[in-house]
Amino acid sequence: MPSPSESNSKLQTRVRQQEVVAELGKQALEIDDLDRLLYDASAAVAETLDNEYAAVLELLPDGDEGVLRQGVGWDDELVGPARVSADREFQTGHTLLTERPVIVDDLRTERRFSGCELLAEHGAVSGISVTVGSVEDPWGVLGTYTAERCEFTEHDANFVQSVANILATAIENDRARRDLQEIYGRISDAFFALNEDWEFTYLNDRAHELINPENRELVGKTVWDEFPGAINRDFRPKYERAMYEQEALSFEEYYSDPLDRWFEVRAYPSKTGLSVYFQDVTDRKLREQELELFRALLDHSHDSVLVIEPHTGRFLDVNETACRRLGYDRDELLELSVHDMERRFADVEAWRSHAEDVKNEGAVTITGEHERKDGSTYPAEVNVAHVELDQEYMVAIARDITKRRERERELEESNKRLEQFAYAASHDLQEPLRMVSSYLQLIERRYEDEFDEDGEEFLEFAVDGADRMREMIDGLLEYSRVETRGDPFEPVALEEILEHVVEDLQFQIEETNATITTERLPRVRGDASQLRQLFQNLLSNAITYCGDEPPRVHVSAERNGRKWTISVRDEGIGIDPDDQDRVFEVFQRLHTHDAHQGTGIGLALCQRIVERHDGEIWVDSEPGEGSTFSLTLPAARDR
Numbered sequence: 001m002p003s004p005s006e007s008n009s010k011l012q013t014r015v016r017q018q019e020v021v022a023e024l025g026k027q028a029l030e031i032d033d034l035d036r037l038l039y040d041a042s043a044a045v046a047e048t049l050d051n052e053y054a055a056v057l058e059l060l061p062d063g064d065e066g067v068l069r070q071g072v073g074w075d076d077e078l079v080g081p082a083r084v085s086a087d088r089e090f091q092t093g094h095t096l097l098t099e100r101p102v103i104v105d106d107l108r109t110e111r112r113f114s115g116c117e118l119l120a121e122h123g124a125v126s127g128i129s130v131t132v133g134s135v136e137d138p139w140g141v142l143g144t145y146t147a148e149r150c151e152f153t154e155h156d157a158n159f160v161q162s163v164a165n166i167l168a169t170a171i172e173n174d175r176a177r178r179d180l181q182e183i184y185g186r187i188s189d190a191f192f193a194l195n196e197d198w199e200f201t202y203l204n205d206r207a208h209e210l211i212n213p214e215n216r217e218l219v220g221k222t223v224w225d226e227f228p229g230a231i232n233r234d235f236r237p238k239y240e241r242a243m244y245e246q247e248a249l250s251f252e253e254y255y256s257d258p259l260d261r262w263f264e265v266r267a268y269p270s271k272t273g274l275s276v277y278f279q280d281v282t283d284r285k286l287r288e289q290e291l292e293l294f295r296a297l298l299d300h301s302h303d304s305v306l307v308i309e310p311h312t313g314r315f316l317d318v319n320e321t322a323c324r325r326l327g328y329d330r331d332e333l334l335e336l337s338v339h340d341m342e343r344r345f346a347d348v349e350a351w352r353s354h355a356e357d358v359k360n361e362g363a364v365t366i367t368g369e370h371e372r373k374d375g376s377t378y379p380a381e382v383n384v385a386h387v388e389l390d391q392e393y394m395v396a397i398a399r400d401i402t403k404r405r406e407r408e409r410e411l412e413e414s415n416k417r418l419e420q421f422a423y424a425a426s427h428d429l430q431e432p433l434r435m436v437s438s439y440l441q442l443i444e445r446r447y448e449d450e451f452d453e454d455g456e457e458f459l460e461f462a463v464d465g466a467d468r469m470r471e472m473i474d475g476l477l478e479y480s481r482v483e484t485r486g487d488p489f490e491p492v493a494l495e496e497i498l499e500h501v502v503e504d505l506q507f508q509i510e511e512t513n514a515t516i517t518t519e520r521l522p523r524v525r526g527d528a529s530q531l532r533q534l535f536q537n538l539l540s541n542a543i544t545y546c547g548d549e550p551p552r553v554h555v556s557a558e559r560n561g562r563k564w565t566i567s568v569r570d571e572g573i574g575i576d577p578d579d580q581d582r583v584f585e586v587f588q589r590l591h592t593h594d595a596h597q598g599t600g601i602g603l604a605l606c607q608r609i610v611e612r613h614d615g616e617i618w619v620d621s622e623p624g625e626g627s628t629f630s631l632t633l634p635a636a637r638d639r
Contacts, residue, residue: 013048015383025166038070039072041166045160046072052147053071053119053146056071056140056142056167057141066141095131098131101158104126107126127144190263193275197222200219210280252265305396313352326370359392367381494522495520497528508540514552531609547572556569574623574625584603
């Protein structure tokens with residue numbers, strides 16, 4: 001089961017992927033520079049997945065080769081000239097032959113990507129590749145790659161697929177815009193007149209430019225004959241209604257082959273026929289379609305998305321997931337405001353205060369209970385961000401964390417059972433162990449003169465084994481109680497902690513002639529008792545494994561955002577790289593008991609304490625060169 005920090009990291013990764021998709025979708029609606037969008041999409045995919053490379057490969061007209069249209073991580077001279085094979089037979093049923101993303105963990109053994117040679121030359125090992133466009137008529141390939149072997153998840157693949165879908169739509173729209181602008185230019189108003197026999201009697205220049213670019217002779221020709229695919233059966237009844245019922249009508253009409261344009265039409269009847277005014281609204285229709293695509297992406301999101309007016313708290317827009325989770329119809333939600341549904345916002349003033357805090361922070365995360373329409377509740381984690389477009393907005397993305405809470409409860413119950421088991425086991429084992437120790441001591445006192453040298457040695461082994469068993473049982477009990485028996489977190493001065501630890505280890509320090517030096521250490525937020533145990537274990541280990549020279553130990557600190565990285569460096573015997581992960585496992589010892597005392601639980605206990613503080617611990621070491629144990633702890637808030 002992943003740790004809370006790992007689960008939180010995965011959650012943040014998925015939220016970031018959704019944010020990137022939303023940002024690129026918005027950019028695709030607004031930008032006219034396709035190459036800029038392709039580059040930004042490549043950069044966003046590489047950065048979000050922490051990969052070295054990302055590229056958009058455009059297929060050439062013959063379909064057998066592709067050109068590197070845009071990418072990040074490549075040499076500048078490769079973009080444009082670099083060509084790779086895109087032969088479908090070479091692909092053998094992969095990227096260009098499937099609608100699903102292709103994931104390759106190691107392309108040195110799986111050569112399923114186009115341009116394997118180019119990727120290999122740049123050291124790419126793992127990656128995700130998806131078709132941009134349809135399988136029947138692909139435009140190209142979006143791929144992202146890393147120089148290290150990596151097992152990408154389905155969420156990663158779906159993220160890349162979503163970006164490819166946005167690019168495909170943007171490319172189609174770009175084609176349409178460029179083709180239509182090249183042929184027709186930017187045209188708005190037009191007019192033509194029809195007589196009672198549906199014949200053209202007049203067309204102005206705008207009308208010719210819009211619907212008659214080849215400049216055919218249309219006057220005297222019937223509109224149904226000249227545009228059979230334009231004013232089709234869906235729109236002809238509207239014209240007939242205007243003509244025969246003498247009713248003025250406004251509607252939108254699509255002229256298909258060969259125009260492929262949308263027009264906003266106003267038809268005015270007269271005694272002699274029909275006057276038709278129209279203007280090109282194709283760009284608006286395309287934008288509406290793009291917005292529909294963006295809405296479809298939002299509606300298919302697993303998270304609730306709510307757009308809120310910051311000053312009133314009123315909902316401006318919501319996706320289908322929000323409606324489903326909260327139990328409202330969309331129209332019902334758009335009549336409500338946040339303070340209608342969230343009890344912690346008693347009125348609009350309370351909401352405005354919260355909105356101002358979000359604006360100052362940029363974004364905040366809130367975890368709490370959300371109330372449904374029927375009065376039931378569910379736990380949710382909400383990321384609220386301040387956004388400025390044509391006006392100010394608040395965007396809330398809410399994730400149902402019911403399953404996460406269930407897992408946390410199960411983990412908490414499991415920890416309690418583990419503690420109960422460890423306590424019972426230690427209590428039950430201690431009693432017979434005390435009996436063994438007592439009888440061994442009794443035997444030693446009563447029959448000491450009767451033992452030969454071997455007997456004394458055997459008895460010594462038995463007593464030592466019993467003592468070590470007692471230490472291991474006590475260590476296991478302490479390990480099991482890190483989560484449940486710890487003190488509440490509070491600001492802790494690490495310099496004071498180190499002073500106490502040095503006092504506790506004074507005998508060991510004097511006996512080994514050890515030197516302990518420290519830099520200025522920070523205040524952190526944590527459990528003072530457990531942090532004292534943590535540093536006592538680390539310093540004691542550094543002194544114990546010093547080698548033949550007197551121990552020299554140095555403690556340093558470095559600020560990294562909201563956390564401190566604390567390092568304990570020694571000049572001792574070091575640790576083999578193959579054993580550096582194993583040292584943090586329970587009862588794992590790298591040396592015999594004769595060489596070094598210990599139970600093999602000290603570093604495992606250190607890791608458990610650091611994890612309780614939402615941190616990480618690791619070691620950098622080389623045999624004979626010493627070791628540096630580093631860990632992260634949350635910084636205390638500044639006074």
